Amino acid sequence: MSAASCLLSRDQFLCSICLEVFTDPVSTSCGHNFCKSCITQHWDSNVECVCPLCKYTFYTRPEMNVNRLLSQMAAEFRQSAQSEASRRSEEPAAKPGEVQCDFCTGTKQKAIKSCLKCEASYCETHLEPHLTAARLRSHQLIHSVDNLEDRMCKKHKKPLELFCKTDQTCVCLICPVLDHKNHEFVPLEEEYEGKKSELMKMVAELQQKIQLTLLKIQEMKQSAKLSREAAGRERADGDQVFTSLKQLVQEIQADFRKTMEEKQRNTEKQTEDLIKELQHELSGQRERAADVKKLLLSEDHLHLLQSFSSISSAPPTKDWTQVRVHQRSHEGSVVKAMAQLEETISKEVKKLQEKVELRRIQQFAVDVTLDPDTAHPLLILSDDEKQVYCGNVRKNLPDQPKRFDQCPIVLAKQSFSSGRFYFEVQVKGKTEWDLEVTRETSERKGLIRQRPREGYWTLMLRNVDEHKASVRPPVPLSLESKPEKVGVFVDYEEGLVSFYDVDAAALIFSFTGCSFTHELLPYCHPGRNHVGTNSAPVIISAVSHSD
Structure with missing residues (x-):
């Protein structure tokens, strides 16, 4: 008989008087089974012969014979149970930190349940009576724990089953009557759920704080x-x-x-x-x-x-009276x-x-792309809208309000109405170019006067090496070397537009005291082609910190 079948049929083999496996089982006419010695002693101690279970009264004491089939089955069950107990006794002992069974002799096995009534912990083998015996099945079992005495009321020696919300403490069923009169009580399970909900909320808050702390640590590391x-x-x-x-x-x-x-x-x-x-x-x-x-x-x-x-006539001699070593x-x-x-x-x-x-202003770098809808028909833009040069053939494009019609100019897609921004433009190999920022509302048709008064803040190159700032009159600039990459920085609130030679890390020119009231756009004039002598493109390049 397997261990599982033993557990499933154990109630059939227990005497309801001694609560042990039958010894010489006998059956009454009312259909109940008892150990022969148990029922005999029971009737010997009572005047009437009454069935202990159903209270059926026998007017004449019945003659009891051993139930051979039940006796054989009980014997087989007892043998199987002993084998199972022997097998379990060979199981490894409880590990350090695990709760030990209070009833194991010799090697202590791991307890799987604790009984609040008995104030003891049981391994799987010694727990069986609590699962099968009628008088033990009413005991309250919990997961195995140490210090069961802490789960008992120290004053009344009863299990702690209630929570006093007034005193915020666990109490037994007697405490409300004697020591906590007029207090508010709830079952431990109910308070457990409430506290568990609070703990879950606390965990969520702590997790959030942990994430914020981790972010702060990462921020500090960065x-x-x-x-x-x-x-x-x-x-x-x-x-x-x-x-x-x-x-x-x-x-x-x-x-x-x-x-x-x-x-x-x-x-x-x-x-x-x-x-x-x-x-x-x-x-x-x-x-x-x-x-x-x-x-x-x-x-x-x-x-x-x-x-x-x-x-006597002396030869001519030098007058040394006035001669001195200098x-x-x-x-x-x-x-x-x-x-x-x-x-x-x-x-x-x-x-x-x-x-x-x-290096400081390079941290305000923005991604700039050119807007083909504003480009003059002579201009040719790259697919990534980062490069532009002037061709020799005028394309047939719709003359929309945004497009320049006479000057070979193109604006950026991005506009700025506050803060600071910076971008870099490669002008290597060119003999003519204009770089600037302009108001979004500036004129785009006809000849363009590139002066601050008209909303254009411009740095230009003419005749290979003549650099000028476009004011009235233009300011010629004397530079130590010809810039190959120009950085453009704008501080909207400060009214500042500055141009830098990126490779030399040198300031070329600054427009100061500007008054910006409209959106500003980066602006590019790659210059006429001049039969291929100025065919190199102007390139919006990625910003890397100058060394």
Whole structure:
């Protein structure tokens, strides 16, 4: 007989008097079965012979014979139950942290249920009476727990089955009568559901807070990463600047020393030349003095008189009284060198400031695409609407209000009416172009006057290398190099439009004090084709932070 069948038929083999498996089972005429010794003792202790179950009265004590079939079945059941118990006794013991059965002898098995009535925990084997015995089936079973005493009222020794909402505590059924009069009570199950709902809400709130915290942590990590990257760029910039300054100081120092040494060499050469000249005169003077002395010692009257006139007339000599070695002044040389260094450092600082400023405004980069509905019929746009150049053939396009009809101009699709925006345009290889921003309401028909008064803030290139800012009159710009990529920055509220040489990280020109009251659009004039000499496209390029 299998374990499952034993459990399913166990009630059929229990004596309702001793609640144990039948021993020598007998059957009464009313259809109930008992152990022979149990029913005999029961009737011996009572005056009347009454069935313990249905209360049927036997007026004469019936003669009881053992039910052989039931006895055999009970024996088989008992043997099967013993085998099952033996098998279960071989099961592994309860692991650390698991609740142990209170009735296992020897190896303690894992308890699967706890009884609040018995204040004990049971493994699967020792739990069976609570599942089958009539007097035990009314006991309250719960999932196995430790410290069952904590689930009992310490004062009344009864299970905690109610929740006192007034005192916010668990109580037994006697507490409301004696200790919690006029309090509000609900069953534990009801309060459990309420508290469970609150816990679920609390979990949801905590999950939300956890997500916000994770986002904040991620934000801080990203901020720290950006800070590290910014610090790295600043360190690189600083190293580059200070290395350049060191080189400049060394170069200026070398030039200073070279100049001083050259001055000193010139002075020394002048002195040497004068000394040589003086030494040459000295040699002549000594020879003449020797000749005079020799003539002075002559006793030949005629020779002395004949030689006197030639020797007495002195050869022409240089007047050395006013001759001085020119002492070159070195005063102010260090000051001059320092002034040159200061000027150089000032230029480097300005370059660095412009580079930092360009990097700052590049964070306001926007995606700009060209609007073919505004393009002059000579203009040819790329499929991605990022490039434009002027062709030689005028396309047949509808002359709608948005389209320029005389000037080869195209506007961007994107317009801006607040805040800051920045975009970059590649103009490499071109001999003529205009870049600007314009009011959405600006004139588009006929000849366009590209001046702030008409709503056009323009930087232009003419004749290969003539850069101008379009004001009245135009302002010519002297640039160290020809820009190949131009950055355009607009601060709507500040009324500022600035143009930058992206590769040189240098400011080209700024329109300041502008008054913007309408939407602004990026504007592009790639210039006439000029028989292919200006056929390179103007390209709206992706913004990458300048190094």
